[in-house]
Amino acid sequence: MRLAAGTLYGALTTLTERGWIEAVGEDEGRRKEYRITPEGRAAVRVELARLQELTANGEALTRDWA
Template sequence: MEGFALTEAVYYILLSLEKPLHGYGIMQNTEKLSGGRLHLAAGTLYGALTTLLERHWIEALGSEASSRKKEYKITPLGRQAVRAEMDRLRELLQNGETITKEWEE
């Protein structure tokens, strides 16, 4: 997992997929989780989903033949990626707080 800084979009996509969702549901959930700050366009979403599938961080679930909606779910590797990103962000925050603490004096 080392060496991969996640984009905000990928981070929220992975968080969204604890329960299976289709593309439109992912778009809605990422917007909700980000407090409305993140609006994913379809091209951005499906490009990210392709990359996440290639990395085995998500899996596509079987869909009914009559439905065009493909659902996706996070994998154990995807969960590891989220945890690694959270650790990276915590370190960034701690380093920033250590340095900027002196600025307030």
């Protein structure tokens, strides 16, 4: 998968603005490092639960299709 620079930086900006990630360390030229925040971990847990429910519902609906 390839992402255009604008797509990647836009996503990083959004995640930072929501408080889900934060930049760490000093700027080393063009390279920046990020880490997930406690709020970001909570958001991941919520999204994972949502996707698990969606998958379970899909499996239940298609179970009899065979």
